[in-house]
Amino acid sequence: MTRNKYFIKQLSIFSENKSGRLAAVAKVFEESKVNIHAFSIAEANSFGVVRAIVDKPELAFDAFSKQNYALQYTDVLGIKMNDVPGGLYHVANLLGSIGINIEYAYAFRTGTFGTLIVKVSSPEDAVEKILAAGLELVPATDYNF
Amino acid sequence: MFWNEKMETLRGKELQELQLKRLKETVARTQNIGFYQKMFAEAGIRPEDIKTLDDLSKIPFTKKADLRGGYPFGFLAVPMSRINRIHTTSGTTGKPTVVAYTKNDLNSWSELIARNLTMVGLREGDMFQNASNYSLFTGGLGFHYGAERIGCAVVPAGVGNTKRQIEMIQDFGVNAIHCTPSYAMHLTEVAEDMHANLDSLRIGVFGAEAWSENMRRDLENRLNIKAYDSYGMSELFGPGVAFECPEQDGLHIWHDCYIVEIIDPKTGEVLPAGEKGEMVVTPLVKEAMPLLRYRTGDITMLMEDDCPCGRGQKIARLFGRSDDMLTVRGINVFPSQIEHVLKNIPEVGDQFMVYIDRVNHLDEMTIDVEINKHLFSGELSDLARLQNKIGKALHETLTLRANVQLVEPGSLPRFEGKAKRVVDRRTI
Structure with a gap:
């Protein structure tokens, strides 16, 4: 079993923080018929990074590249959470106790459970530790087809 | 009121004779510099070919880029042992332009500042606040020594800390201030917010960036001062090359120390008085770094030679630049x-x-x-x-x-x- 089956390909797209830019980014997904599962924006005053988990990352990457966007794949992990009060606490507490440092995170819900997307500095180690701690990771194939 | 009436009002034959004598000395000094030896050889002229002031036109121009090529000390005409101070200006490609001064150069420079400050009404016993950068920028030390020379009490305030600057003007009873015009506007606003009493202030000397007549009126009304324009550049010593007199109509450039030509920046053709062009200056009393026909990049014109104050021909306040140089915060x-x-x-x-x-x-x-x-x-x-x-x-x-x-x-x-x-x- 390879650990990287849990590496979800997130698209990280550089975008200026001004009106109309989100629509422009969304339009590229729409035109390339790529579906977005999860999406977040991190911004630092005048610019930001749009983070998206999509069904067809390669297709989206090509579409953005053709339009001269600066973008990059980032490997992130998806940790399953129970969709009940305390679900995030349970996961976060365990991650803390096994010494996983999260660079950034965002969450969304699919079906009956929640997913916490985390970016960690060394995903290979993290996969091992997370599984050993009894948490469940979402395989990348659940999102990236 | 003059600092050096004879030199400030010198004109006609007497001025031309002095200029020619000093031009010949300057040309001789430049022959210690590899760049000028090569220039003369390539142009097919010898130093002794410069017999009249008109012969100046035989000499090619010197550009800022040439000075950069000589970084750091390629333009020194004297041994390093005779250098008394070094300043630099920011260069266009990361390398600064270095300017150096002998003891005589520092003396000549402070003499010009003393003329300028006396011309606008500063006297021994006045207090002069120099709100200018005191490091490698020539505006700080240049004015400092000139003001000391006429016997002012100099407050070396430097830049920044505007509230403290205002408190000093108020508490010390400062009579004159030197800074950039934009800093003067900022200082004015802060002083108004503080309800400071700046009644002791009579004179403002503003330079190193372009400012309009409207800004002058605004500064004069709000600070209740007379505001004067100051022109200079490090390659020509620093500030003090040209300065307004109380007429506030153009700047007197010191003809015993600088020969001024106005040229068409595209063709190099020398233009008559009243026509706008790039100012080309040959400094006449520089020892450490003599220059010939230096292209300043500044656009101005020579005015009618009839200033009621009795000093020589003026240049107009600057119209802009012949290149893409910007002046930001001086x-x-x-x-x-x-x-x-x-x-x-x-x-x-x-x-x-x-x-x-x-x-x-x-x-x-x-x-x-x-x-x-x-x-x-x-x-x-x-x-x-x-x-x-x-x-x-x-x-x-x-x-x-x-x-x-x-x-x-x-x-x-x-x-x-x-x-x-x-x-x-x-x-x-």
Whole structure:
């Protein structure tokens, strides 16, 4: 079993923080018929990074590249959470106790459970530790087809 | 009131004889400099061919780029043991231009400042606050020694800490201030907010950047002073080369120390009085770094020689530059300097744009920089680091803080032909 089956390909797209830019980014997904599962924006005053988990990352990457966007794949992990009060606490507490440092995170819900997307500095180690701690990771194939 | 009436009012034959004598001495001094030896050889002229003032036109121009080529000490005409001080100006490609002074040079320079300050009404016993940068920039020490020379009590205030500056004017009873005009506006506003009483202040000396007649009226009314324009550049000693008299109609340039020509910047043709062009200056009393026909890049014109104050022919207040040099907060900036800094940072893309604004009377420089999409890591923290790195590199080269904005690849205008990367949105 390879650990990287849990590496979800997130698209990280550089975008200026001004009106109309989100629509422009969304339009590229729409035109390339790529579906977005999860999406977040991190911004630092005048610019930001749009983070998206999509069904067809390669297709989206090509579409953005053709339009001269600066973008990059980032490997992130998806940790399953129970969709009940305390679900995030349970996961976060365990991650803390096994010494996983999260660079950034965002969450969304699919079906009956929640997913916490985390970016960690060394995903290979993290996969091992997370599984050993009894948490469940979402395989990348659940999102990236 | 004159500091040196004979020299300040010298004209006609007497002036021409002095200028010729000093020109010959200057030409002789330049022959200690490799650049000028080569120039004379290539132009087929010998120092002794300069027999009249008209012969000056046989000598080719010297440009700022030539000085850069001599970095650091290639333009010294005297041994280093005779150098008494060094200043630098920011260069166009990251390397500064170095200027050096002998003891006599420092003496000549402070003599000119003493003439200027006396001309606008400063006297022994007056208190002079020098709110100017005291480091490598010539504006600080230049005015400092000139004001000391006439017997003023000099307050070496330096730049910044505006409230303290105002308190000193008020508490010490300062009579005159020197700073950039934009800093003077800022100081005025802060003083008004503080309800400070600046009644002791009579004279403002403002220079190192362009300012309008409207700004003069505003400063004079609000500070209840007379405001005078000051012109200079480090290559010609520093400030004090030309200065307004109480007529406030053009600047007296000191003809015993500088020969002025106005040329068409495109053809090099010398233009008559009353026609605008680039000012070319041959300094006559510089020892350490003599220059011949130095192209200042500044656009002005020679005025009628009839000033009621009795001093010589004036130049008009500056109209602008013949090149793309900008003056931001009194500091010279060439767009090529910015380009040079950005090109050395791999994460920076192809295009940039510079915007200059005046916010609360102070110049603000904003630089939009496209990122290099091939080196984008995907991490916001790396972008923030890049933004800081660019800001720091620019500050090191320009000695100016710039507001750096990272923008998307392909989002800035592309230019066919000559790029127009600088948008000066200041209204003076």
